[in-house]
Ligand SMILES: [Zn+2]
């Protein structure tokens with residue numbers, strides 16, 4: 001995702017870039033592949049710097065955290081960064097507390113936006129991607145994907161030892177419910 005900043009003559013300038021998905025590899029749990037990625041940029045020039053704002057849109061294949069099935073999802077995120085020469089960047093760095101994102105121009109006034117776009121996509125991936133909010137997950141006993149239908153396993157194991165344990169320790173859901181009652185009446 002190389003942009004040649006010599007090509008812009010009037011500002012604000014607009015540019016749409018399409019990434020080579022192979023170069024936007026996301027080394028992140030649950031991300032299987034990036035299918036498409038593009039960024040729409042509005043570029044404003046100020047002195048020797050280019051202020052860039054835009055929207056990143058990507059189509060990624062994620063792995064569901066519950067049922068482990070692969071599914072496609074569109075991710076969107078905004079980007080906001082400054083493109084400048086190394087000299088300008090060093091000058092800025094001398095001013096403390098600088099949290100801006102910078103991309104440095106090479107000697108031909110080109111900048112590589114791959115990392116900016118990669119980070120934007122990464123931030124848009126949730127920590128636990130789900131194929132759907134009500135994904136049923138996998139059967140704990142046979143491993144079947146329960147979104148495809150019931151597996152036939154006994155969901156309640158009838159075993160006296162377990163039954164005795166259940167009496168001692170209410171399930172999480174039950175204790176949550178009790179908690180709710182207490183809050184409600186207080
Ligand atoms: Zn799922």
Ligand SMILES: [Zn+2]
Nearest residue numbers: 139142151153
């Ligand atoms: Zn099962």
